[in-house]
Amino acid sequence: MSLNSENILTFVLAGGKGSRLYPLTRDRSKPAVHFAARFRIIDWVLSSAVNSGLRHTYVLTQFKSLSLEKHLRIGWNFLAHELGEFIQAVPAQQRISEQWYSGTADAIFQNLHLLEDHRPDHVFILSGDHIYNMDFNEMFRKHVETNADLTLSVLELPKTEASEFGVLTMEEDGRITSFIEKPQHPSQIPGAGPVCHINMGIYIFKTAALVRELAKDARETSAHDFGKNIIPGMLVDANVQGFNFVKSKYGQYWRDVGTIRSYYDANMEFLNLRGEDSLVKSNWKIRGVGEQMPSAYLEKVEMVNSTIGSGSIIAPCKITNSLIGRNVQIGKGTMIENSIITSNCRIGQGCTIKNAILDDKVVIGDNREIGVNLEEEKKVFFISDGIVVLPKNFEY
Amino acid sequence: MNQQNSRILVIDDEENIRELLNLEFTDLGYQVLMANSAFNGLQILKDQKVDLVILDIKMPGMDGIEALEKIISTQRGLPVIIHSAYSHYKDNYLTWSATSYVVKSGDLSELIEKAQEILALKQEE
Numbered sequence: 001m002s003l004n005s006e007n008i009l010t011f012v013l014a015g016g017k018g019s020r021l022y023p024l025t026r027d028r029s030k031p032a033v034h035f036a037a038r039f040r041i042i043d044w045v046l047s048s049a050v051n052s053g054l055r056h057t058y059v060l061t062q063f064k065s066l067s068l069e070k071h072l073r074i075g076w077n078f079l080a081h082e083l084g085e086f087i088q089a090v091p092a093q094q095r096i097s098e099q100w101y102s103g104t105a106d107a108i109f110q111n112l113h114l115l116e117d118h119r120p121d122h123v124f125i126l127s128g129d130h131i132y133n134m135d136f137n138e139m140f141r142k143h144v145e146t147n148a149d150l151t152l153s154v155l156e157l158p159k160t161e162a163s164e165f166g167v168l169t170m171e172e173d174g175r176i177t178s179f180i181e182k183p184q185h186p187s188q189i190p191g192a193g194p195v196c197h198i199n200m201g202i203y204i205f206k207t208a209a210l211v212r213e214l215a216k217d218a219r220e221t222s223a224h225d226f227g228k229n230i231i232p233g234m235l236v237d238a239n240v241q242g243f244n245f246v247k248s249k250y251g252q253y254w255r256d257v258g259t260i261r262s263y264y265d266a267n268m269e270f271l272n273l274r275g276e277d278s279l280v281k282s283n284w285k286i287r288g289v290g291e292q293m294p295s296a297y298l299e300k301v302e303m304v305n306s307t308i309g310s311g312s313i314i315a316p317c318k319i320t321n322s323l324i325g326r327n328v329q330i331g332k333g334t335m336i337e338n339s340i341i342t343s344n345c346r347i348g349q350g351c352t353i354k355n356a357i358l359d360d361k362v363v364i365g366d367n368r369e370i371g372v373n374l375e376e377e378k379k380v381f382f383i384s385d386g387i388v389v390l391p392k393n394f395e396y
Numbered sequence: 397m398n399q400q401n402s403r404i405l406v407i408d409d410e411e412n413i414r415e416l417l418n419l420e421f422t423d424l425g426y427q428v429l430m431a432n433s434a435f436n437g438l439q440i441l442k443d444q445k446v447d448l449v450i451l452d453i454k455m456p457g458m459d460g461i462e463a464l465e466k467i468i469s470t471q472r473g474l475p476v477i478i479h480s481a482y483s484h485y486k487d488n489y490l491t492w493s494a495t496s497y498v499v500k501s502g503d504l505s506e507l508i509e510k511a512q513e514i515l516a517l518k519q520e521e
Contacts, residue, residue, distance in 0.1 A: 109493075116489045215493035218468050219475075 003137055004053035009120035011111070012049070013104055013201075014042055014128035015062030015092065020259045023382050023391035024359055028067035031128035033263070034342045034360065036270045037325035038309055039288045040071055041257065042128040046087065047286045052136035054124060055085035058114055060107050062092045062100060075289030090114070103225035104201075109214045115207060123210050125226070127201035131257060131266055133250035133284055139243040140204060146174065148241040149209035150234055153202035155245050155254055159194040162186040164258075166199035166227040170242045179235060181227040199227060200245060200254065209238060250284065260384035264357060267340050271307065271323055290326050290343065309343060331366065339371070356388040363395045370396070402515045403427045403445060407437035407463065408452040408479070413500070417450065420504055421511070434463035441471060448515055450507070451494070453480040461490045468493055475514045479507060 018030025025033060031042035042059070049057055061068055069089045079085035090111060092100055101107040108125065115123065122143070124136065134153070143151035154168065167186040168179040178187065179199070186196045203226065213230050222229045234240050245251045257263040280286050293311030300316040308314065309326035317334040324330070324341045331349035339356045347353070347364045354371035364370070370377065371388045380396070382389045390396065404426050406417045411432070418428045429446065431437035435458055440446070449467060453460035460478060467476055475495040478485070483499045485491050496510045 112489050112493075211489045211492050215489075218493045219473060219495065221472055 003140060004055055006140070007119075007121040008054065008056065008124060008140075009115065009118045009122075009207075010049060010054045010057040010124040010126065011108060012042070012045060012057060012059045012126045012128045013107055014059045014068060015065075015101060015107060016127075016129050017063050018129070018258070021257070021263060023389055024260070024263070024357070025064070026391050027064060029061065029064050030258075032064075032068035032071055033257075034325070035131060035257070035263075036267055037307070037323040037340055037342050038290065039286060040068075041131065042068065042071070043075075043286055043288055044131050044133070045126050045128050046076055047284075048132070048134045048136065049124075049126065050079075050087075050287070051284055052134070054136060055079055055087075056118065056120075057087045058111070059087065059089045059128065060092070060101075060111065061089055062107075065089070065091055071289060075287065101224075103223045103228070105214055105217055105226050105230050106224035108210070109218050109224070112211065112214065115211065120207050123203075123205045123207050125203040125205065129256065129258070130200070130254060132200075132245075132254040133281070133286075134202070134245065135249050135284075136204075138248050139202070142174070142241065142243050143204045146241045147239060148204075149206050149238040150231070151204045151241045151243050152176070152231070153200045153245045154197045154242040155200050156189065156192075156195050157198050159186055159188060159196050162196035162198050164256075166231065167196050168199060168242065170197060174241045174243070176231075176235065176240045176242050179227075179231045179240075181225070181232075197242065199231070201226075202245075209234070213238075250281075260357070260387055260389060264340070264385075264387050267323060268321070268338070271305065271321065293326060315349070355386060356390065358390045359392040359394070361393050362390045363393075365396065368396055401425075401427065402447040402518075403429060404448045404450060404511065405429045405431065405437060405440055405446045406450045407431045407434060407455075407460070408450075409433060409455040410452070413452070413479075416504070417507075420508065424508070424512075426511075434458035434460065438463060438466055441467065441474075446474065447518060448511060449474065449476045450479050450511070451476050453478060453485050453491075454482065461485070461488060464494055465490060475518065477507065477510055477514070 014031040016030040018025035033041050035041050072089045076087045163186055166181045167183050169177050169187050189195050217229050255266040257266045296308045296312040298314045301314050302318040304320045306319045306322045308324040311327040314330045315332040317330055320337045322336050322339045325343035327343055328341055328345045330347045333349050334351040337354045339353050341358045342360045344361045345358050348366035350367040352369045352372055356371045404421050406414055408414050409432055414430045421428045429440055431440055451460045478494045478497045481500040486497055498507045
């Protein structure tokens with residue numbers, strides 16, 4: 001079974017505002033935020049989709065979508081159009097409603113005409129907000145074998161973190177028996193201790209079931225959300241199955257980089273994989289986008305546990321536990337520690353930068369200190385959870 | 397309000413159908429509003445309170461499917477019965493969001509039954 005030969009349409013929901021990632025989301029939506037100083041968050045789900053053989057993909061955008069649409073056009077416009085393959089950004093067109101999408105289900109409902117054009121047998125709905133690898137063939141196989149109306153991918157999380165997500169209970173055969181969005185008291189997995197099954201926002205629907213549920217939901221006054229309305233509603237009379245992500249081929253890693261702290265930690269985790277890499281694999285590549293550049297040039301640099309992107313020019317300095325993106329220039333005598341320096345930044349001489357995130361095209365003059373004296377710096381910088389964040393184009 | 401005071405909007409470009417439905421539903425005690433195009437129907441919905449829409453699909457200009465999209469987006473919960481001479485529109489996903497779909501025929505009993513059923517349910521709410 002190959003997904004490429006099945007009659008499948010994929011939607012990637014990429015309209016998330018990512019308010020808790022501010023100021024990284026000041027100029028762009030969450031899926032367009034950089035990750036590991038080199039990728040964008042959406043590159044992960046799109047890479048898994050393409051690697052799995054999903055090649056008919058609409059990316060539904062909404063707020064501040066220019067950056068994302070540009071990224072898709074430049075980086076993801078490589079499929080064979082002549083074979084009917086595509087990854088296409090679809091901005092919220094207010095085609096049906098004069099409102100923006102009111103929820104995840106409304107986003108699909110407002111694009112029902114795309115389903116009508118393609119008439120797929122199954123529909124994948126993926127979230128563009130998370131960092132993970134997944135071979136969707138495994139999940140699709142289960143969806144078909146169990147003749148499910150809806151299959152959703154399920155993750156195990158500690159109970160303390162579960163209330164931020166949709167929490168569900170499953171039978172041993174995978175049938176989902178209950179589902180509550182963001183519950184105060186999440187149900188635990190029986191016999192597993194304080195651990196819960198949560199919804200990852202990855203869905204495969206039989207098309208008829210999807211349309212039936214969306215149409216029903218559209219007539220009602222609801223949040224028009226898959227987690228709050230559609231899934232709980234389907235448990236009554238539809239076959240809803242859970243696919244256990246943890247037991248899947250690449251199920252070791254999934255991160256919701258929803259806050260500055262979790263974003264920072266996930267980046268640092270990426271760095272600390274030290275080549276034993278459960279994220280970027282030789283047989284499951286992540287497509288990153290960036291113009292071709294010469295190799296990085298390091299004059300005489302003391303580097304510990306760090307990476308540097310191509311095109312960067314680094315004068316004698318010290319870099320520890322940091323991710324340096326492409327086309328970054330760092331001046332003599334500067335010290336960078338525990339930081340993420342995104343592509344195209346310019347950093348002068350004699351600076352000290354600690355525990356900081358520098359977004360795209362940040363310019364830092366000579367002898368500046370960032371992340372050294374937070375009490376003073378909070379008058380100038382955005383600081384979240386001890387991490388200094390300098391937004392795109394910030395000059396200091 | 398009893399069911400008989402309910403207001404039904406008929407949107408159909410064929411005058412004969414509008415008149416027929418007007419006669420039948422008025423006889424049953426309903427108030428009937430009529431529009432000869434989707435544009436006019438949507439205008440009436442903006443200005444007046446309506447309890448049920450009976451909507452033709454194949455009309456010049458805006459068709460019933462586009463009108464249905466607009467009705468759902470502006471008046472969630474307002475029931476719509478699609479009343480078309482053609483059954484194949486049932487295959488169109490966009491028509492699935494209508495409350496009901498009745499194929500036109502000389503015998504109006506199915507349409508009347510559906511309308512009564514929907515309006516009775518609405519009253520219970």
